[in-house]
Amino acid sequence: MVKKEIRVAVVGLGNCASSLIQGLYYYRNSKKEEFVPGLMHVNFGGYYIEDIKIVAAFDVNSNKIGKDIGEAIYESPNNTAIFAKVPKTGVKVQKGPVLDGVNKYTAEVVPVNQKQKAVDVVKILKDSGAEIVINYLPVGSQKATEFYAQCAIDAGCGFVNCIPVFIASDPKWAKKFEKAGLPVIGDDIKAQVGATITHRTLVNLFLDRGMKIERTYQLNTGGNTDFLNMLERERLSSKKISKTESVKSMIEARGQTIDDDNIHIGPSDYVPWQKDNKICFLRIESKHFGDVPMNLELRLSVEDSPNSAGVAIDSIRCMKLALNNKLKGPIIEPAAFFQKRPPKQFEDRIARQMVEDYIEKYRLVG
Numbered sequence: 001m002v003k004k005e006i007r008v009a010v011v012g013l014g015n016c017a018s019s020l021i022q023g024l025y026y027y028r029n030s031k032k033e034e035f036v037p038g039l040m041h042v043n044f045g046g047y048y049i050e051d052i053k054i055v056a057a058f059d060v061n062s063n064k065i066g067k068d069i070g071e072a073i074y075e076s077p078n079n080t081a082i083f084a085k086v087p088k089t090g091v092k093v094q095k096g097p098v099l100d101g102v103n104k105y106t107a108e109v110v111p112v113n114q115k116q117k118a119v120d121v122v123k124i125l126k127d128s129g130a131e132i133v134i135n136y137l138p139v140g141s142q143k144a145t146e147f148y149a150q151c152a153i154d155a156g157c158g159f160v161n162c163i164p165v166f167i168a169s170d171p172k173w174a175k176k177f178e179k180a181g182l183p184v185i186g187d188d189i190k191a192q193v194g195a196t197i198t199h200r201t202l203v204n205l206f207l208d209r210g211m212k213i214e215r216t217y218q219l220n221t222g223g224n225t226d227f228l229n230m231l232e233r234e235r236l237s238s239k240k241i242s243k244t245e246s247v248k249s250m251i252e253a254r255g256q257t258i259d260d261d262n263i264h265i266g267p268s269d270y271v272p273w274q275k276d277n278k279i280c281f282l283r284i285e286s287k288h289f290g291d292v293p294m295n296l297e298l299r300l301s302v303e304d305s306p307n308s309a310g311v312a313i314d315s316i317r318c319m320k321l322a323l324n325n326k327l328k329g330p331i332i333e334p335a336a337f338f339q340k341r342p343p344k345q346f347e348d349r350i351a352r353q354m355v356e357d358y359i360e361k362y363r364l365v366g
Contacts, residue, residue: 004364006047006320007129009056009157011148012101012136013064013093015080015224015276015305016162016312017057018073020134023309024052026084038192038310040355044317046364052316054089055128058096058121058148062111065095077109077225080276080305091128094119099144101137103232106225121148125155132319134160134312135186139226140235141165149173153180158319161186161339162312164242168330169343178329183322185315185331188242188340191307195220195280196340198300199247199265200348206286207254215285217264218243222304223274230267240266242341249345278304311338318355321362333358 010017028050030042042048057069064072070086072093097118102110125133133152137144145165152159153176159167161184167173168186177184190197199218206213221227230236243265251258280300287293318334335342337351346354 004047004051006052006132006316007055008052008132008134008316009058009125009128009130010054010069010134010136011058011096012138013057013059013061013069013072013078014136014138015078015226016136016308018078018080019305019309020312021054021069021073021086022082022084023306023313024049024054025086036310038313040314040352041359044314045321045359045362047317047320049313052313054091056124056130057091057093058119058124059093060096060098060101060110060112062113062116064093065113065116067093069093079224081303083306094121094124096121097144097147099141099147101141101144103138103140103229103235105231106138106229109225109228121151122154125151125157130155130157131323132158132160132316134162134316136162137165138229138235139163139239140229140232142238146173149184153177153182156182158182158323159184159186160312160315160319162189162308164188164238164341166238166341168335168339169341174330174343181326181328183319183327183331184329185319185322185334186339187342188239189308189311189315190338190340191302191304192310194302194304194307195278195282195300196243196246196265197348198280198298199282200250202282202284202296202298203247203250204347206284207251207256211286211288212256213251213258213284213286215262215283216247216258217283218247218266219268219281220266220278221269221271221274222267222276222278223270223272224276224304226304227267227270231270236266246340246345250347253345253347276304278302314338318358321359321364324364325362
């Protein structure tokens with residue numbers, strides 16, 4: 001018989017993990033008919049928020065290691081909105097390997113005890129009974145993400161990759177998960193209503209109305225460790241690819257093209273006082289009938305981490321349905337709707353229906 005409990009291990013106890021864990025408590029008593037902003041459904045294929053249980057957590061920050069996750073998610077440098085007080089859970093944060101998870105900028109705010117040995121991650125995953133690993137490592141953590149992806153495989157866990165290091169969309173890693181008989185959902189989580197999904201929607205509006213996208217940019221600023229981390233420009237390559245492809249794919253799907261010089265999407269700067277607030281400046285240039293020029297400019301302000309927490313909850317529940325049904329390799333439907341860089345891009349309205357069909361096909365029975 002399939003168990004109702006969804007046992008999750010979290011990699012990286014930063015702002016995004018804080019919002020996810022706070023949300024699990026804030027909405028844990030939501031009823032079937034209730035509306036919860038950010039979730040497709042309260043009852044998602046037979047699973048509710050209360051079914052999700054965090055059973056393991058890994059980080060490298062000395063301020064968090066050894067503490068209950070109910071305490072660790074509020075530790076510095078986390079600076080996202082606090083909307084729920086999480087009680088002690090009995091799950092302590094374990095030290096993972098540093099690898100490339102900390103750079104010269106984040107090292108100033110993320111204390112690491114180099115003498116403290118990292119735990120055996122695979123053993124912790126197995127001992128905790130984790131069945132899903134969700135990855136919230138910093139952007140550019142290529143080695144660390146690949147390490148945890150391999151640990152998930154070795155421990156027999158599904159992997160939800162929320163960052164722009166390519167796992168599900170990398171044929172090599174996709175094959176590894178398929179060979180292991182395990183599902184993977186990724187890469188790079190879309191926010192509920194964030195910069196990329198807004199950009200994609202506006203691009204589709206222009207195209208639906210018969211207007212060519214001649215030039216466009218998306219410039220983002222923020223004051224969390226994600227933006228601090230991305231001051232090291234070398235870590236941005238996969239992020240820029242992910243965000244640019246997410247928008248460019250919408251244009252190309254309609255038979256249009258746009259030169260690389262005419263599309264710029266990516267993080268722009270770190271503004272400490274913004275904290276977890278992300279500000280997006282978006283511009284699209286086009287022409288009306290008669291080649292009359294027009295442009296659109298938009299300023300979007302969002303609390304960055306809560307903006308993706310509901311999407312993460314739905315991704316986790318999609319992963320549980322995949323595990324129940326012994327699906328393996330990249331799971332296309334949830335990736336297309338929940339991720340910026342899925343193995344295959346679809347227009348968002350189509351992708352949403354794909355997830356609805358996925359829920360109906362694989363829902364928990366009984």
